[in-house]
Structures are given as C-alpha cells and as structure tokens.
Amino acid sequence: MYExxxxxxxxxxxxxxxxxxxxxxxxxxxxGFIKCFYDYHRNLGPAEYLWPFEEKFVRxxxxxxxxxxxxxxxxxxxxxxxxxxxxxxxxxxxTPEMVAPIAERHPGLFTVNGTFDPRFGKKDLxxxxxxxxxxxxxxxxxxxxEWKGDSRGWKLDSPEAARxxxxxxxxxITNIHxxxxxxxxPLDRDAFDVADVDGAATNFPELxxxxxxxxxxxxxxxxxxxxxxxxxxxxxxxANAFIHTRPRYFAQIIxxxxxxxxxxxxxFSSDYAIWQxxxxxxxxxxxxxxxxxxxxxxxxxxxVKKKILGLNAxxxxxxxxxxxxxxxxxxxxxxxxxxxPLSPA
Amino acid sequence: xxxxxxxxxxxxxxxDPEIDEPLTDLxxxxxxxxxxxxxxxxxxxxxxxxxxxxAYLMVADAMKAVQALPEVDDVTVTLDDHFASDEINGATAxxxxxxxxFPGESVGxxxxxxxxxxxxxxxxxxSRVCDAQLRAGRTVEELAAARLGALKGDPNLTRCIExxxxxxxxxxxxxxxxxxxxxxxxxxxxxxxxxxxxxxxRLSLEGNAGLCRSLLATRYGIPDPEExxx
Numbered sequence: 001m002y003e004x005x006x007x008x009x010x011x012x013x014x015x016x017x018x019x020x021x022x023x024x025x026x027x028x029x030x031x032g033f034i035k036c037f038y039d040y041h042r043n044l045g046p047a048e049y050l051w052p053f054e055e056k057f058v059r060x061x062x063x064x065x066x067x068x069x070x071x072x073x074x075x076x077x078x079x080x081x082x083x084x085x086x087x088x089x090x091x092x093x094x095t096p097e098m099v100a101p102i103a104e105r106h107p108g109l110f111t112v113n114g115t116f117d118p119r120f121g122k123k124d125l126x127x128x129x130x131x132x133x134x135x136x137x138x139x140x141x142x143x144x145x146e147w148k149g150d151s152r153g154w155k156l157d158s159p160e161a162a163r164x165x166x167x168x169x170x171x172x173i174t175n176i177h178x179x180x181x182x183x184x185x186p187l188d189r190d191a192f193d194v195a196d197v198d199g200a201a202t203n204f205p206e207l208x209x210x211x212x213x214x215x216x217x218x219x220x221x222x223x224x225x226x227x228x229x230x231x232x233x234x235x236x237x238x239a240n241a242f243i244h245t246r247p248r249y250f251a252q253i254i255x256x257x258x259x260x261x262x263x264x265x266x267x268f269s270s271d272y273a274i275w276q277x278x279x280x281x282x283x284x285x286x287x288x289x290x291x292x293x294x295x296x297x298x299x300x301x302x303x304v305k306k307k308i309l310g311l312n313a314x315x316x317x318x319x320x321x322x323x324x325x326x327x328x329x330x331x332x333x334x335x336x337x338x339x340x341p342l343s344p345a
Numbered sequence: 346x347x348x349x350x351x352x353x354x355x356x357x358x359x360x361d362p363e364i365d366e367p368l369t370d371l372x373x374x375x376x377x378x379x380x381x382x383x384x385x386x387x388x389x390x391x392x393x394x395x396x397x398x399x400a401y402l403m404v405a406d407a408m409k410a411v412q413a414l415p416e417v418d419d420v421t422v423t424l425d426d427h428f429a430s431d432e433i434n435g436a437t438a439x440x441x442x443x444x445x446x447f448p449g450e451s452v453g454x455x456x457x458x459x460x461x462x463x464x465x466x467x468x469x470x471x472s473r474v475c476d477a478q479l480r481a482g483r484t485v486e487e488l489a490a491a492r493l494g495a496l497k498g499d500p501n502l503t504r505c506i507e508x509x510x511x512x513x514x515x516x517x518x519x520x521x522x523x524x525x526x527x528x529x530x531x532x533x534x535x536x537x538x539x540x541x542x543x544x545x546x547r548l549s550l551e552g553n554a555g556l557c558r559s560l561l562a563t564r565y566g567i568p569d570p571e572e573x574x575x
Binding site for chain 2: 029035036039216217218252256
C-alpha cells in the first residue's frame with residue numbers, strides 16, 4: 001500500500017521475475033539476453049537503483065525480492081510471469097518451478113503464472129494441466145515470437161493455439177498475458193505484430209488478453225485492436241519505466257491508452273528486476289500529463305491512478321482489496337473516447 | 346579518390362527501415378576506413394537482439410549504397426555485436442538474401458515488410474506536416490482541400506514527397522496535400538480521423554527512435570541525446 005496526500009493506493013505489480021542468468025546457467029545467447037535487460041535497466045532507471053551486473057543483476061536473492069517488493073516497494077501483491085528460454089538457459093531463465101517455493105513461503109503475496117507453447121502439441125496441454133494442479137495458476141505468459149527448432153514463432157489465432165486456449169478456459173486460467181514488445185528476442189518478419197491477438201480475443205470472449213509492453217513499438221496496431229475487443233488489456237511493463245527519463249513520451253502513451261481503451265484496462269508493472277516498484281509507484285502517483293499536453297490528452301485523476309496501480313489487476317486475479325483501498329464503483333464503466341472503429345495507417 | 350566523407354555521405358542515404366532516419370544520424374555507423382579502392386564499414390545496433398530482418402536490410406542497403414560510389418572496387422560491411430552477425434555478414438558479403446542468412450525460413454524476402462514500414466513512415470511524416478499546419482491556425486476543411494504544391498516551409502515535406510514517390514503515390518503539385526498511406530483521398534472528416542490515428546503511428550516511431558538512440562548510447566558509452574519526442 002502506498003499513501004500520499006491522504007490517498008491510499010492498493011498496489012499490484014502485474015509483471016515481475018526472479019531469474020537465474022548466472023554464467024553457469026547461460027550460453028552465448030543467454031548472455032546477450034541478460035545484457036540486453038541490463039542496458040534497459042541502466043538506461044531507463046534512476047542511478048541510485050542501479051545494480052552491478054555479475055554481482056547482482058544476473059541473480060539476486062529472495063531477500064532482495066522481498067525487500068524491493070514488500071518492505072520498501074509498497075507492493076501488496078506481485079505476479080510472476082515466467083520466461084523459460086530453454087535454449088538460452090540450462091535450467092530455464094525464470095520458471096514457475098523456480099518461484100513456486102518462494103510463493104509458498106509467503107502466502108498471499110504472490111501469484112505464480114504458467115505458460116504454454118502450442119508447438120509442443122499434446123505434451124503442452126499436459127504441462128498446462130500439471131501447472132494448474134500444482135500451482136493453481138490463473139494466468140499464463142506467452143511468447144509468440146519464440147524460436148524453436150526451425151520454427152520462427154507461432155500465432156495466437158492458430159488452431160493449435162486455440163486448443164491451448166480452450167484448455168485454459170476449461171481450467172479457469174483466464175488471464176492470457178502476451179509478450180508483444182521491444183526487441184529482446186530473435187524474431188522473424190515482425191514478431192511485434194499484434195494482429196493475432198485480435199482473432200483470439202474474438203474467439204475467446206471469456207478470457208482476458210493482456211498485451212504486455214502495450215505492443216510498443218506498434219502502439220497504433222495495439223490500440224486499434226483494443227478499441228474493438230473489450231477483453232484486451234494494456235500491460236505497462238517497460239512502458240512504465242519511461243516515466244523517469246522520458247516523461248513526455250510516457251504522458252503520450254498513457255494519454256493515448258486512456259483515449260483508445262479506458263482506465264479499467266491498463267495494468268501497472270515494474271518488470272522487476274529490470275526496474276523497482278518503489279520509484280515507479282512514487283513517480284506514477286506524483287505524475288501528471290504536462291500542462292501543454294492536457295488539452296489533447298486530458299489529466300490523470302487519483303481514481304484513474306488507483307485503478308492502474310492495482311485495482312484493475314486485482315479484479316482480473318480476484319484479489320481481496322481492503323475496503324478502505326477500493327473505489328466505490330458504478331457498474332456503467334467508462335467507454336473509451338476513441339472506440340469508433342477506424343483503421344490506423 | 347574515395348574519402349571517408351564520400352562513404353559517410355553515401356551511408357547518410359541509408360535509413361533504418363523502421364525509424365525512417367539515416368544510419369549516420371542514429372549512430373549506427375561505428376567506423377569507416379578506406380584503403381585505395383577498398384572500403385570497410387562497421388555497423389552497430391542498440392541491442393544484441395535487434396530484429397534480424399531490419400538488421401539485414403540495413404547491412405544490405407549499406408552495401409549497395411557504398412558499392413554505387415564511383416571508383417569503389419571492394420566493399421565489406423560488417424555488423425558487430427549482434428546475435429546473428431555471422432549469418433547476416435555472410436549473406437550480404439556474397440550478395441545473398443535474407444533467405445540465405447537464415448536458411449530454412451519459409452517467409453521469403455522482406456519486401457512486404459519494408460513496404461509496410463515505408464507506409465508507416467509516410468503516415469508519421471505527414472502527421473507532422475498536418476499538425477504543424479493545424480497549429481498555425483488552418484482548419485481541417487482547408488487542409489483536406491489543399492494541394493501539395495501549396496504547402497511550403499516545412500522540412501518534413503521533402504521527405505513526404507520522397508516517400509510518396511517511393512510508394513507510387515502522386516506527388517505532383519496539384520495532388521492532394523494529404524492522403525492515406527495507400528494513396529487514397531481524404532475528405533475533411535477522414536482527415537480529422539487521420540490526424541488522431543497518425544499521431545499514434547508517430548508516437549510509436551518517435552518513441553522507438555528515442556529508445557534506440559539511448560540504448561545505443563548506453564551500450565557503447567556515448568553521450569545520450571536528449572528526449573526528442575514532442
């Protein structure tokens with residue numbers, strides 16, 4: 001919980017990791033991958049939160065995690081979003097198996113998400129079932145651009161993916177986080193392409209599709225889809241971090257998301273351990289759209305901030321929000337201003 | 346005699362297909378050396394995992410641009426510090442395509458992707474021109490009726506015209522000043538919508554350019570340019 005100027009905020013960090021990128025667990029590609037993370041960390045974060053690379057960034061401790069999230073980071077609940085990356089990291093980069101013991105040691109503080117890859121076929125459905133059985137997963141994180149053997153990725157609207165999504169629906173795994181964002185992955189053609197989310201979201205109206213990194217740098221395509229599909233959400237991982245070095249750019253992103261989606265479909269994330277929730281929460285609560293941009297982009301109200309920082313994710317994951325931290329909601333919801341169908345570019 | 350300046354001038358004509366800015370402005374040209382009629386160019390990118398397709402296009406385009414210089418016999422263009430450096434350098438050195446760099450790909454060449462991003466670049470560029478006109482007090486109705494030849498004094502116009510020509514869209518002075526990315530006409534209502542949507546395209550493109558510049562600066566320890574997004 002974060003408190004400022006008499007207002008209290010319930011904080012859900014919707015995208016965190018506890019990774020192992022030590023030299024003994026990584027190959028050349030794994031080294032390139034974690035170094036790429038480190039450049040994001042160095043470039044966009046405040047200097048006082050900078051970690052040394054080999055000594056800490058490649059592998060931090062459970063104590064670091066608990067401290068950064070809950071002791072100083074104001075976080076009430078955090079969601080582990082796995083990244084297996086088996087071709088880069090011998091034992092995986094950040095898997096549910098690695099973090100489940102941590103979640104068990106700290107009941108109520110973490111959600112462990114799973115994943116699937118339709119290219120594994122039936123084996124993957126069994127894996128999904130076992131993840132659900134063991135960890136009670138309510139969500140998955142997907143990487144449609146992942147290379148596997150000769151394959152250069154897969155599409156969320158393919159029949160193979162549909163089988164996995166059906167299984168999710170059957171098991172009550174309702175939150176489908178899809179990585180569509182800045183390059184950290186070998187990719188083909190245009191792996192940022194968010195078009196496949198459109199078909200999947202139409203075919204599975206009961207599932208929620210959270211597009212991580214809001215499809216950056218394909219924001220226009222993401223907004224176009226999200227405008228038409230009410231079950232598509234914006235995950236702010238990475239985008240959130242622009243608030244520090246690029247506040248005007250961040251203002252534009254947030255302003256456009258509020259215009260094309262609405263305040264109920266945007267989720268805060270630190271993308272820990274690339275960045276830390278403490279400064280992100282403080283800066284976000286203190287943030288306002290610059291005055292000269294307000295006529296175009298509007299302003300961020302306290303209620304909007306409360307929703308983005310935690311209440312929206314709490315609703316998706318059925319988290320208990322203490323009554324004093326919740327908002328009195330009307331059921332009407334708020335329509336996006338830009339929801340008139342219109343194809344960008 | 347070929348000079349480093351000649352080579353840099355040639356490379357200034359090569360753009361990142363996604364960001365629509367010259368490689369030389371983006372800092373992607375690490376170094377150039379000239380030995381008689383041989384030219385050696387080293388390129389670098391903001392991250393180890395920058396999209397190999399775009400990386401390939403830039404290396405291939407750089408190769409072509411330098412080869413086109415008079416008196417040049419022998420050109421090598423090397424992409425450094427990239428996960429697919431070997432594949433890309435190997436394929437472009439032998440004049441091979443993206444398929445040769447990544448055998449087993451079924452996607453074929455990258456013309457379609459390049460076309461898509463040229464159209465996005467055109468949308469973003471036109472959005473800058475249009476917003477500047479609106480800020481100067483002209484109305485959407487006036488701009489929807491305006492002719493290309495009547496617009497003056499905006500540095501983005503030159504690039505707009507270049508991109509129109511490249512895309513096969515009429516760029517004569519009598520053609521409409523503002524059109525959709527596929528060349529089709531816009532009435533006032535259409536232009537009003539275009540203004541709103543094109544801003545998103547521009548935001549993606551400019552944000553991406555800014556991020557690329559500063560990640561490159563971080564990666565190679567060069568000064569970080571200031572935030573450029575308006």
